[in-house]
Amino acid sequence: MDRLSISRERLWRRLEELGAIGAYHDEVADLVGVRRLALSDEDRAGRDKVTGWMRDLGLEVSVDRIGNIYAQRAGRDMSLAPVMFGSHVDSVPTGGRFDGALGVLGALEVVETLNDAGVITRRPLVVGAFTDEEGCR
Template identity: 65%
Template sequence: MTEPLRVDRDRLMDSIDQLARIGAYDAGGVMGVRRLALSDEDAAGRRLVISWFEQAGLNVSIDQIGNVYADRAGQDPTLAPVMAGSHVDSVPTAGRFDGALGVLGALEVVRTLDDMNIQTKRPLTIAFFTDEEGCRFGTDMLGSAVATGRIALEHAL
């Protein structure tokens, strides 16, 4: 039996902690994160995560609504990718794991695969979607709705 893959918990938590510093607040001892969609804090968080994607050797692309995709090649490029991720924006009073865990957990899986020199059969894509929380512009899951065709890009803009 092969040994199960284990992510580097410390590296994952360090990534979560670094991202949580962007938009961090302390409301009388209650710690939280505020990275409203398309705010300066959201932009800074996006830049940080994209830099980690690039450091991991992923091919990064951004669609017209601002969704970010980071691709890792698989052995068979004709196969559809396995996608994981979430969002980097937050509600006004979020915890540090809100959205970040889905994105950074997926990144940590890719880092672990790279550390172990494991090539997957299918390509892998990490995605984070624009304005998933809907707190600023009134439409939640906006980026993923555009990505899946549920909302036309023209209506979203």
């Protein structure tokens, strides 16, 4: 198999789009970042954006009772335990644009790179986006 490379431009575009949700600029404190507290309107909008991308990539999306998002990409042997990767999209009150989001969007970029190359992994892959990872509400 040829060496695969992610698209930095595509990853950056998604980071910028998600980073615009809940974005703030506090000129007094000289802070720039995001405020997507868990279960807030901003968090819900961010989660909706991410689940849309997941579905666009052909992933099977499910949400558990507390709101954790799981997006599965089939593998050749579905009887095997999946490989799971991801993070969260909520933030602390003065969070950085990449905290958590990079883990989720980086995982999506890996999936899209595999899709583009026609690679089917042996094990299923699951991208996770966890609810209230920051625990600051």
